[in-house]
Amino acid sequence: EDGVSAAGSGAALRRASLEEKLGGKPLAERLRPDTLGDYVGQERVLGAQTLLRSLLESHEIPSLILWGPPGCGKTTLAHIIANSSKKNGTRFVTLSATSAKTNDVRDVISQAQNEKRLFKRKTILFIDEIHRFNKSQQDTFLPHVECGTVTLIGATTENPSFQVNAALLSRCRVIVLEKLSVEAMEAILMRAVRSLGVQVLGQGDQHSSSATGSSSGSSEFPVYIEEKALNALAYLCDGDARTGLNGLQLAVQARLAVGKTTPLHGTTGGSADGILITEEHVKEGLQRSHILYDRAGEEHYNCISALHKSMRGSDENASLYWLARMLEGGEDPLYVARRLVRFASEDIGLADPLALTQAVAAYQGCHFIGMPECEVILAQCVVYFARAPKSIEVYRAYNNVKECLRMHTGPLPPVPLHLRNAPTRLMKNLGYGKGYKYNPMYKEPVEQDYLPQELKGTDFFKEQKT
Numbered sequence: 001e002d003g004v005s006a007a008g009s010g011a012a013l014r015r016a017s018l019e020e021k022l023g024g025k026p027l028a029e030r031l032r033p034d035t036l037g038d039y040v041g042q043e044r045v046l047g048a049q050t051l052l053r054s055l056l057e058s059h060e061i062p063s064l065i066l067w068g069p070p071g072c073g074k075t076t077l078a079h080i081i082a083n084s085s086k087k088n089g090t091r092f093v094t095l096s097a098t099s100a101k102t103n104d105v106r107d108v109i110s111q112a113q114n115e116k117r118l119f120k121r122k123t124i125l126f127i128d129e130i131h132r133f134n135k136s137q138q139d140t141f142l143p144h145v146e147c148g149t150v151t152l153i154g155a156t157t158e159n160p161s162f163q164v165n166a167a168l169l170s171r172c173r174v175i176v177l178e179k180l181s182v183e184a185m186e187a188i189l190m191r192a193v194r195s196l197g198v199q200v201l202g203q204g205d206q207h208s209s210s211a212t213g214s215s216s217g218s219s220e221f222p223v224y225i226e227e228k229a230l231n232a233l234a235y236l237c238d239g240d241a242r243t244g245l246n247g248l249q250l251a252v253q254a255r256l257a258v259g260k261t262t263p264l265h266g267t268t269g270g271s272a273d274g275i276l277i278t279e280e281h282v283k284e285g286l287q288r289s290h291i292l293y294d295r296a297g298e299e300h301y302n303c304i305s306a307l308h309k310s311m312r313g314s315d316e317n318a319s320l321y322w323l324a325r326m327l328e329g330g331e332d333p334l335y336v337a338r339r340l341v342r343f344a345s346e347d348i349g350l351a352d353p354l355a356l357t358q359a360v361a362a363y364q365g366c367h368f369i370g371m372p373e374c375e376v377i378l379a380q381c382v383v384y385f386a387r388a389p390k391s392i393e394v395y396r397a398y399n400n401v402k403e404c405l406r407m408h409t410g411p412l413p414p415v416p417l418h419l420r421n422a423p424t425r426l427m428k429n430l431g432y433g434k435g436y437k438y439n440p441m442y443k444e445p446v447e448q449d450y451l452p453q454e455l456k457g458t459d460f461f462k463e464q465k466t
Contacts, residue, residue: 068177179239
């Protein structure tokens with residue numbers, strides 16, 4: 001009984017230790033790297049021998065605008081710069097444009113001026129979500145960036161060409177950060193698993209060694225996570241490290257709260273009980289939108305195909321359903337708008353020439369106001385397209401032209417001389433433009449060939465033989 005009690009006590013301590021690691025700060029914040037060496041991803045702009053990495057390592061920080069999707073490492077990069085600058089004696093001040101006011105910016109600039117004048121100390125000002133500052137607020141620190149009182153680092157998820165003043169933008173280097181690759185996400189999640197002391201259950205081996213090689217073996221009920229669960233999480237979070245780490249944290253916390261153990265069989269024939277986190281548990285830990293609609297995978301293409309075919313089939317109800325399925329799942333509304341522009345010419349075409357105007361207006365509206373307000377703009381466009389008459393006459397004719405060019409052998413036929421431009425005397429002497437009839441000068445129809453001689457009489461609008 002004493003042995004059982006001791007084992008149970010060990011398991012309780014193990015769970016308590018893991019729960020302590022998971023409590024308090026979110027996992028994404030707790031595991032934020034402090035050095036460039038621990039920074040994962042963004043090799044194109046921060047890899048070895050890149051200009052930006054060399055500047056950061058030499059503590060020569062220029063004014064930067066970090067532009068990228070959520071969870072790609074903008075704030076983490078600023079955090080690394082902050083740690084580096086503090087060691088170098090530089091002040092690092094952080095403001096969030098979601099809560100800071102113009103007076104807050106003025107206070108920071110005033111302090112920076114004093115520090116520079118009295119102590120020759122530099123100040124780096126990091127502004128998160130800088131696109132939320134309006135023009136007058138951005139103008140507040142423009143002259144101080146110009147004269148070097150502060151070095152500005154702004155982070156934004158919006159295109160800085162539209163959201164940041166041109167004058168300020170010209171004084172900053174824009175760093176474009178891409179969404180993290182699946183491989184980078186797997187590395188980040190594996191680092192998180194190691195820090196938590198959770199063991200990875202491989203696909204080949206049902207019982208792998210501890211990810212940390214430490215205290216997890218002393219507990220009767222170690223915590224395991226399937227390797228395929230980590231792979232699925234890396235794939236489904238769509239390059240957003242914050243979403244992936246928070247999803248992992250929720251999955252582990254939920255399994256610890258349940259406390260249900262699973263018999264695990266090792267390759268040596270032995271068995272042990274452990275708390276197992278499966279792929280399904282990980283999906284439950286993610287936000288609902290990431291499970292209903294996988295923006296990076298097959299479901300992304302399935303849904304846009306379903307929307308396209310529903311509009312083509314004039315089913316307005318199905319069209320609205322697939323549109324909502326994508327938007328509510330987190331799809332980029334501009335992606336949908338771009339597909340609608342294509343649909344307007346491909347499937348409606350000259351049957352309703354105003355469809356293209358509708359699509360372009362919908363795209364511009366989505367760009368101006370974003371989600372969720374732009375959802376009704378897309379809905380209006382989708383219903384218009386579903387109800388509109390359809391014609392693929394232009395689409396099919398252009399495909400016939402492309403097929404004609406692909407099937408042609410030998411040199412392409414020259415442009416007929418009478419159709420050529422003749423801006424110089426030499427070209428006129430060579431016969432360029434000779435014999436061309438200027439149509440507006442004739443009241444009656446003009447008989448004139450416009451295709452090369454080899455294609456005379458070709459009608460691309462007729463069904464081509466295959």
